[in-house]
Amino acid sequence: MGGAVSVENAEIIYVAGDGAIGLTEPFAARFENDMPFDIKCPVVTRKHEALIKENWSVISQGTSAFDAVKHMTPAKFFYRTFYNILFETAPSLRPIFRSSMTVQGKSLAGIINTLATVINGSDIVWAAQELAKRHLKYGAKKDHYTAVGQILLQTLEIVSGDKWTPEIS
Template structure:
């Protein structure tokens, strides 16, 4: 990721943060719409899960300028997700739901540059997490 991409992700996330609860609802609704099979991995009451999602996103976004600061937590998170039933093929689906949610939440502020920055951020982090949880061969697929 370039410094400009990091800045774009951080600036646009600051616009989503005030509506984080709504954004989390939109995200999970979209995720369960496009991948109904993953819904069973989540609790029936999603209140805490939505808070965790937005809290984790905030930590990651704020840590993008010093990526090594968030990698240990990302590694631990990836390994915990294996226990919940997450598989490498779920990561692109989650990424798609995240980008779709951001596009809806940001409206006109969702530009091609913003889309590219978020795609790079998610790709970097998800690739690392897949590698940590399943090994580097899975991350390359």
């Protein structure tokens, strides 16, 4: 985050002097009606960065919600929970996912780990853009992002167990 982030298109993403990174107000305004949360201009601050990293680290190691007998690994617990909720909530998305759920799940856990890791580095913009490009090729639509975002937050709350706090949400 901060000055290390290279922003090719400053009309979309900005970096503040304190290291916060976010969407510019004009760009965010284009999606205001599609955002399910009361956030006018999404910004990730240093405090958010620390919370994201800490929470993902705890999830990756296994929380009070993790049952090793049932799920074998914390990553499997995370991705099984995510895809179970996703396909129950939005069954029309199931055909987009053509590979096995184990392969897909490992990919999802890897993507979340990468994004949580590079959130403070110069690669966050590139990583997010590449992820978006890949998902366009898979057939992802704008309205899918709302469902996936809400389900991701729901999943993170579930798998965080007693480590989930109002501050994280």
